[in-house]
Amino acid sequence: MENTNTPPLDSQENTQQQSTRDILEYDVAIIGAGPAGLAAAIKLKQQDTDGTLTVCVLEKAAEIGSHSLAGAVLEPRALDELLPEWREKATANGVTLTAAGADKFKYLTKKGSVCLPTPPQMHNKGNYITSLAQLTRYLASEAELLGVDVLPGFTAQSALVDGQTVYGVRTGDFGRDKDGNPTEGFAEGPDVHAKVTLFGEGCRGHITKSLVPVLGLDSDRCPQTYGQGIKEIWRVKPENHDEGKVIHTIGFPVDSKTYGGGWIYHMADNKVSIGYVVGLDYTDPTLMPTNLMQRFKEHPEVAKLLEGAELLSAGGRALYEGGLQSQYRLAVDGALFIGDTAGFLNVPKIKGIHTAMKSGMLAAEATFEHLTAEKPLAEYKHKVEKSWLHAELHKVRNIRPGFQKGPWLGLMNAAFETITMGMAPWTLKRKHADWQTMKKVGDDKTATPDFDKSSPLTIDRLTGVSLTNTAHNEEQPTHLKVADPDICITKCMEEYGNPCEKFCPAGVYEIIGKEEGKPKLQINAANCIHCKTCDIKDHYSIITWTAPEGGSGPNYIEM
Incomplete structure (x- = not known):
């Protein structure tokens, strides 16, 4: 059951009454300049050999990448498919790539740790520790070279809907005061009309949420579940640094009823990405996720790593943990849903960049075929189901739900699902949304x-x-x-x-x-x-x- 307390949509009738707004016309409008949206934009223009397809990407951040945050260990599979020469170009465009090295998976006690076997899906050979903010800036530059209009600072506020058909978005106004009244610098946001709109808003996209009850996006799905991740970047002493090392943890500081875990990724230049994720299905009303992050750093092993270190930056975001069981409908008339908006994060692998990008690429293929060969947008769902993306998520669909019974039963279930490669004839369900x-x-x-x-x-x-x-x-x-x-x-x-x-x-x-x-x-x-x-x-x-x-x-x- 979703929280569906949402602002009203802009219907066609309401839009016609707001005739003073400028209208920007595109073949395809993409909402969100994250990895899914930018991969979709690039893939669309790669197929557009005659250069007639008009594509825009709307991004609410002031600059591309300013709202992009992830752990982030990048599995390059989707990037290799989309841009085979991306490594050299990304590095030249300021993207830091650190080859992932040794993997460790630890159960933390209050004062020590026990090394556990690293699950196969958490092996990182061939992957890179990087910055999602840097990566999205590079992808945006590739999209612009292909003729995509990438528009930072344009906030999509609401969907434009005629009946059950999405035909674009209304962007936000500038220059209203606290009471909503126009000020001297007021400017109405334009409406963006598109033959197809791709929603890549990231986790808990506010427009997508508003469409859930209107278009039945959660029909016959399990309730969504989420996590909150807090991340910090530190520069540590050279003697404490081990470039490429990847550590994941469970246990301390959460109790046995709460799903959570930490990461420590050794980047280049003596920098370390350190973070903690707690499942938002926790029961304790006094729990503070930020406190868990601080207590994680107090663990003796983490504290030793950070001795004499300098804190450089911090951030946080929610992330999708529902798996295939909770994934929204992927296609409606006039619109497709991609990336974390739809629910493509691979929780057991602790990665979502490659899955988000692949979903955007498949959506781009379905969109192009819809516009040029009049194929239904619903082909997107079929493309996903035939791809490695669906196969990867199907294998791990039962791992996160298995932790509803606690960490030890969850680990045993995860081992079983890993050994059987997700071939169990059942799919575990969730009965309650996080707010319940x-x-x-x-x-x-x-x-x-x-x-x-x-x-x-x-x-x-x-x-x-x-x-x-x-x-x-x-x-x-x-x-x-x-x-x-x-x-x-x-x-x-x-x-x-x-x-x-x-x-x-x-x-x-x-x-x-x-x-x-x-x-x-x-x-x-x-x-x-x-x-x-x-x-x-x-x-x-x-x-x-x-x-x-x-x-x-x-x-x-x-x-």
């Missing part, structure tokens, strides 16, 4: 310990926000819509203790006035790093994340 799993205050006896705030290795949430380079125009309307704020200071405060104050990695939600007996929800929207956890984990489904003015949000350089 949280227990009330006092019902969950787990207490997540705090971290040592005096440690040079730990940071508070606002320091983390500063390291994301996040910037918003504070005079614009808030992009975080709370349908009924009174619930926050009544039912939610009493039953769950306002978990929004805890699960948000940026301290956006704050209950003020408690001491005076006049509690009130304060939304610090300028802090928002666009992770979208609030839209996922809010138990009452009253929070809706929408896109702010184009160019707002984090400004990642190397994440």
Whole structure:
């Protein structure tokens, strides 16, 4: 069951009434300049041998890559298919590629660790540790060389829908004040009309979410499930660095009921990508994902690695963990869904760049055939089912759901699924969405310990926000819509203790006035790093994340 508290769509009738808006006409509009959207754009123009196909990519970030964050170990399979000479060109365009070396998979105890057999899907020979922000900038340059209009700073706000057919998007306005009134610098965002629209908005895309109840995208699917990942990049002492080393962990600091794990990737230039992911199906209303990340760094082995190190940057985002069971419908009239928007992340492999790109490439093939040979867009689904992409995800479909019963049963199930290569005649299901799993205050006896705030290795949430380079125009309307704020200071405060104050990695939600007996929800929207956890984990489904003015949000350089 999805949280479907969404803003209204723009119908054809409403669009006609807004006749002052400019209209940009394209054959194909791609929403989101992530790996899926840019791969789709490149593949479309590669097929367009006569150069007549018009393609645009709309990106809400101020610059391409500014909102792109991943671990990130890149499996190059899709890139090799799309751009065989990409390694030399990417490196020349500023993409750092570190060949992955030794793999380790560890179970962390509070003070030590046990090395476990590394599952085959987590072997990284032939892969690269890289930066998704850098990679998307390179892909955008390749797309532009082929004639794609790549448009950063253009926020797609809503889908344009006529009945059951999508025919484009409405982009966001500039220059509204906090109350939504036009200011001196006001400019209406244009409507973008397209014969086909590809939605590659990333995890929990706000337009895709708005289409779920309208077009039945989740019909006969399991509820979606997500994780929240926090990432930091450190420069460590040379003697602590082992270029190419890849470490994944389970165990500490989460309890036995909570799905989570960490990573440590040794990049070039003595840099280390370190991060922690916690499944958003956790039950403890007091849990703070950012605290788990800080406690992860306090583990003796991680602390030793970071001794004398310098913290360079930080970030966070939600990620899709639902697998094939929860994947949205891939095709509707006028639109296709690609990448993390649709749910192509391979959770057991802890990778999604190659799967996102492949989905975009297959969508591009289906789109081109639709426009040139009048084949139905539904061919996209069939192309996916015949590809290595579907085969890869089908093999691991039961691994993440197996952890609903705890880590040890989950590991045993994962071993079975790995040995049988996913050939079991059953598919494990999820019964509850993440917002339904949280227990009330006092019902969950787990207490997540705090971290040592005096440690040079730990940071508070606002320091983390500063390291994301996040910037918003504070005079614009808030992009975080709370349908009924009174619930926050009544039912939610009493039953769950306002978990929004805890699960948000940026301290956006704050209950003020408690001491005076006049509690009130304060939304610090300028802090928002666009992770979208609030839209996922809010138990009452009253929070809706929408896109702010184009160019707002984090400004990642190397994440």
